[in-house]
Amino acid sequence: MAKRLLDFRDRTAVAGVGYTPFTKDSGVSTLTLACRAVLSALDDAGLGPGDVDGLATHRVGDSAPPTLVGPALGIRDLSWHLDQFGGGSVSHAVVGQAALAVAAGVAETVVCYRAINARSEFRMGGTGRALPASPEVQYQAPYGLFAPPQQYAMYARAHMLKYGTTAEHFGRQAVTQRANAVKNPRALMRAPITLDDYLASRWIAEPFRLLDCCLETDGACALVVTTAERARDLRRPPVLVSAAAWGGGESHLSGGPADPTTTAAAALAPRLYGQAGLGPREVDVAQIYDCFTYSVIVQLEDYGFCPKGEGGPYVASGATALDGELPVNTHGGFLSEGYVHGMNHVAEAVSQLRGDAGDRQVPGAEVALSTAQPGYVLPATSALILRKD
Amino acid sequence: MRPVFQVTTDRDSAPWWERTGRGEFAVQRCDACGRARLPARAFCPACRTERWHWEAAEPEGTVESWIVNHQAFGAGGGEPYVVVMVRPAAVPDCLLHGGWRAAREPVGGERVRGVFTPGAGGLTLVDWEPAGE
Numbered sequence: 001m002a003k004r005l006l007d008f009r010d011r012t013a014v015a016g017v018g019y020t021p022f023t024k025d026s027g028v029s030t031l032t033l034a035c036r037a038v039l040s041a042l043d044d045a046g047l048g049p050g051d052v053d054g055l056a057t058h059r060v061g062d063s064a065p066p067t068l069v070g071p072a073l074g075i076r077d078l079s080w081h082l083d084q085f086g087g088g089s090v091s092h093a094v095v096g097q098a099a100l101a102v103a104a105g106v107a108e109t110v111v112c113y114r115a116i117n118a119r120s121e122f123r124m125g126g127t128g129r130a131l132p133a134s135p136e137v138q139y140q141a142p143y144g145l146f147a148p149p150q151q152y153a154m155y156a157r158a159h160m161l162k163y164g165t166t167a168e169h170f171g172r173q174a175v176t177q178r179a180n181a182v183k184n185p186r187a188l189m190r191a192p193i194t195l196d197d198y199l200a201s202r203w204i205a206e207p208f209r210l211l212d213c214c215l216e217t218d219g220a221c222a223l224v225v226t227t228a229e230r231a232r233d234l235r236r237p238p239v240l241v242s243a244a245a246w247g248g249g250e251s252h253l254s255g256g257p258a259d260p261t262t263t264a265a266a267a268l269a270p271r272l273y274g275q276a277g278l279g280p281r282e283v284d285v286a287q288i289y290d291c292f293t294y295s296v297i298v299q300l301e302d303y304g305f306c307p308k309g310e311g312g313p314y315v316a317s318g319a320t321a322l323d324g325e326l327p328v329n330t331h332g333g334f335l336s337e338g339y340v341h342g343m344n345h346v347a348e349a350v351s352q353l354r355g356d357a358g359d360r361q362v363p364g365a366e367v368a369l370s371t372a373q374p375g376y377v378l379p380a381t382s383a384l385i386l387r388k389d
Numbered sequence: 390m391r392p393v394f395q396v397t398t399d400r401d402s403a404p405w406w407e408r409t410g411r412g413e414f415a416v417q418r419c420d421a422c423g424r425a426r427l428p429a430r431a432f433c434p435a436c437r438t439e440r441w442h443w444e445a446a447e448p449e450g451t452v453e454s455w456i457v458n459h460q461a462f463g464a465g466g467g468e469p470y471v472v473v474m475v476r477p478a479a480v481p482d483c484l485l486h487g488g489w490r491a492a493r494e495p496v497g498g499e500r501v502r503g504v505f506t507p508g509a510g511g512l513t514l515v516d517w518e519p520a521g522e
Binding site: 131142153154158206207258260 | 391392394396397398399401402406425426427428430433434435453454455456457458459460462463469470472474476480481482483484485486487488497498508509512514516
């Protein structure tokens with residue numbers, strides 16, 4: 001079914017990005033982190049809080065909402081705001097919805113942010129925190145299955161069984177991303193690793209080892225979204241939002257796809273590429289949601305970079321390295337830069353398209369794909385295609 | 390051993406758990422289109438009607454995947470344990486999780502049979518063992 005958002009393509013732009021440092025213990029509240037990242041992104045764009053008329057975030061009951069961040073920064077009149085429930089699945093949806101609001105004229109300058117103390121306060125890995133209050137939990141938690149590494153390991157094994165994907169394939173992506181993080185001053189993990197280091201890392205939940213898993217991180221990241229016209233008058237080169245797409249996901253309820261080895265990205269991708277008017281061959285650099293190594297491999301297939309089932313060999317061929325045909329997670333990703341639940345993927349895509357990614361810059365990058373959690377665990381996903389102006 | 394978690398059932402699921410307590414593996418059968426569904430909820434996803442009845446099914450399925458957990462994510466979860474993902478024969482478009490009741494690891498695609506096991510909070514859980522061993 002062909003769907004087109006009328007006149008949406010390239011009408012909005014990311015005009016600024018901002019970060020706090022990524023740490024294991026920020027020592028401050030998520031409200032403080034959010035304010036720091038928002039101000040940093042505005043400064044990057046050459047704007048101030050007085051220019052903001054929209055704020056958007058996503059959270060799972062673990063962070064400061066726009067209704068707190070706005071007043072904390074003296075922003076009194078928000079003409080649009082979004083406080084979306086959800087984790088990584090909706091990270092890119094937040095940016096897409098901000099772009100839609102701007103394109104529709106509801107707001108002119110929206111700051112999207114994600115602020116988390118995911119190591120020192122609310123651990124995404126689940127260690128020590130209460131179970132989520134969701135009906136699905138009763139069918140998993142009594143069996144000792146409730147943390148994302150466990151849930152994802154289950155899907156990863158299904159892919160290994162069906163397609164012959166191996167630990168070495170997972171490991172190659174982990175090693176590749178660490179090599180990128182070595183070139184990223186912002187990254188939490190900057191010591192190079194080898195495939196042997198990967199294979200020697202301790203088991204978390206077989207088939208996952210420690211180095212299959214992303215970093216629980218304290219930190220915040222923010223992006224300024226405005227009209228393309230306005231962005232062209234601001235401090236930084238604009239990065240155009242060419243497409244934003246939303247999708248469903250895998251559920252354990254009957255009536256859904258019940259295929260643990262194909263994600264909702266497979267259905268979303270044609271909508272996304274169609275909106276942008278291009279295909280996977282035109283993508284120069286990709287930031288692919290890497291809560292775990294496996295999520296990169298399955299999405300490489302579902303976003304059409306290689307045939308179904310060949311994500312592992314594609315990674316092993318070196319294609320996803322910085323000098324490969326599709327550099328992936330050039331900042332080191334969640335595995336090695338830090339895990340701000342998705343927003344730092346969009347920020348890195350912006351950096352690559354502005355050409356300011358330093359030692360890890362992909363030469364001549366003009367089109368970037370950035371993706372959210374592909375719809376496991378929470379049956380929703382989202383993605384963006386960004387383009388150099 | 391797996392950690393002990395007490396979970397809350399809900400208004401859709403309570404009768405299903407009541408049946409596992411009696412050693413019954415129940416599915417919902419849609420009165421309008423005849424489709425079986427799991428886990429419990431009001432609407433048939435195929436024909437969107439609310440009328441249905443419980444039907445006892447054989448607790449059988451095939452292994453779709455499994456994990457061997459090592460990290461202690463919850464209290465009492467220090468020793469490795471196996472959790473399987475099973476595709477039930479009675480509702481093949483559902484994927485259920487359960488404990489693994491055998492000394493060896495599962496094999497992909499192998500046939501398994503449900504084992505009713507007392508869990509926390511008075512719930513009777515459905516674990517899985519190799520069929521015919």
